[in-house]
Amino acid sequence: MKYYSTNGSSPEMSFREAVIKGLPHDQGLFFPKEIPTLPADFFDRLPSLSLPQTAVEVLQPYVSPDLSPEALRQICEEVFTFQIPLVEVEKDMYALELFHGPTCAFKDVGARFMSRCLQAFTGKDKRVTVLVATSGDTGSAVANGFLGLENIDVVVLYPENGVSPIQEMQFATLGQNISAVAINGTFDDCQRLVKEAFTDPELNKARNLSSANSINVARWLPQMVYYFHAWGQWKKLNSNATEITVSVPSGNFGNLAAGLLARQMGLPVTYFVAATNRNRIVPAYLETGQYSPAPSVATIANAMDVGNPNNFPRIQEMFGANLESLKEVVKGFWADDEEIKGTIKLVHQTTGYPLDPHGAIGYLSLRQLLPELHTPGIFLETAHPAKFKDSMEEVLGQEVPLPEQLKAFLGKQKQVTELPNDFAGLKLLLMQEHKEGTL
Incomplete structure (x- = not known):
């Protein structure tokens, strides 16, 4: 598989080259030159496939020939070691729980997959610095996914006072090859600084930079897997049903872009919902x-506090920048903090x-849109409620226990x-640490 830039002025690259490079020099996003269609028998078998088996079949066309079938199988078995269950919350409404991994967030999937790919592609004599911006869960997932890997350093940029205390603890306390940098600004500022770093020739020459945000294809593509897995579980419960709507809580829009790519591969999802907060x-x-x-x-849904979604160009690419075609598949929805809090409280009182x-926005979007869409719905629970312990306890009026991963x-x-x-301060820090060998 070859990858081109959505901005159209960078050379095509292999999967390996795109993973290491992270971002094309024209500041577009890498996008697969071909989108394969999965055979009908795959969907017949899907309800009985394990997560690693599903991942291998979905991802093989995108990583070949840079990863052999055996290498991909080994990576998928190392990555997909936790359950991603589909839970019925109420009639015709299901939650896909993506928070059972090591850092209790959906980004464990992409971060762990990318870490194994980058480790496989970088030699022992070439050190790589992974630069990542986070609004919460990306930092913890990437940091823990790469922790202790040889010849790979991770630098996490995050908005000072802009992530929850538990999210910050998950990447700011690790040490070893993980560095945390608090920026006096917003997540969009952190994202901008990462992009500036990638276009600075002196810094790239010194640090051999790569990205672990969902702009990196190895972070983005494996997110498709759980959409297929969700559909397989749903078909087990609803063997005669043919239509489904999936609501995706969205900030940087990599998760929704992955779901739409899965749909283009043949996943029979009728509609997607781009569910956001006030952004x-x-x-x-x-x-x-x-x-x-x-x-x-x-x-209150801080992981989605993004005013300039980095991955939206990939969605535009899939639909040829045709708004009407996009609107046939993707429905928009947003909720403010009071609506989010009210939904959390009501659902807990009525269903437990x-x-x-973030999941509350997905749930609320389905409650409002399904009557007109006339399908059942799945919403993504992207992070464990305890990652937002203070906010949750304020809304529910009771203690929210921490899972062992967070304790x-x-x-x-x-x-x-x-x-x-x-950018000058960030560049100075990275160049100094390079010279001193502290990273």
């Missing part, structure tokens, strides 16, 4: 036809199910470098 750039575009990125707004703030980070000492919101 409603894409829902507004679907409504007005005007795409207008804006400064991000802080909300503890929605996290492990309590009481550890944070190791954080604070920087102003400018």
Whole structure:
């Protein structure tokens, strides 16, 4: 498989080259030159396939020939070691629980897959620095996925006071080959600094940079797997049903882009919902036809506080930048903090199910849209509710217990470098650490 840039002025690259490079030099996004269609018998077998088996069949065309079938199988068996269950919350409404991995967030899938790919592609004599911006869960998933890997350093940029305390503990207390950098700004600022780093020739020559945000194809592509897995579980429960709507809580839009790519491969999802918080750039575009990125707004669903979604160009690429074609498949929805809090409280009271703030938006979108779409619905529970412990306890009025994965980070000492919101400071830090060999 070859990958081209969505901006059209970078050379095509192999999967291996695209993973190591991270971002094309023209600041587009790598996109597969071909989108394979899966055979009908795959969908017949899908309800009985394990997660690793599903992953191998879905991802093989995208990684060949850079990963052999055996190498891909080994990676998938190392990555997909936890359950991703589909849970019925109420009639015709299901939650896909993506929080049973090591850091209790959906990004465990992509981060773990990418770490194994990058380790396979980088030699022992060539050190790589993975630079990643996070609004919460990306940092913890990437840091823990890469922790202790030889010849790979990870630098996590995050907005100071812009992630939950537990999220911060998950990447700021690790040490070893993981460095945490708090930026005096927003997630969009952190994302901009990462892009600037990739276009700085001196820094790239010194640090051999790669990205672990969902702009990297090895982070983005494996997210397709759980959409297929969800459909297989749903068919077990609803063997005669033919249509389904999937609501995706969206911030940077890599998750939704992965679901839409799965649909283009043949996954029979009728509609997707782009469900956002007050950072409603894409829902507004679907409504007005005007795409207008804006400064991000802080909300209770902090992992989705993105005012300039990095992955939206991939969605545009799939639909040929045709708004009407996009609107036939993708429906927009957004909710403010009070609606999110009210939904968490109501669902817990009526069903006992503890929605996290992001999943609550997905649930609420289905409650409002399914009557007109006339299908059952699946919403993605992207993170464990306990990752937002303070907010959840305030809404529910009761303690939210921590799972064992999160308890492990309590009481550890944070190791954080604070920087102003400018590229010069970040470059100086990275160049100094390169010269001193501290990373």
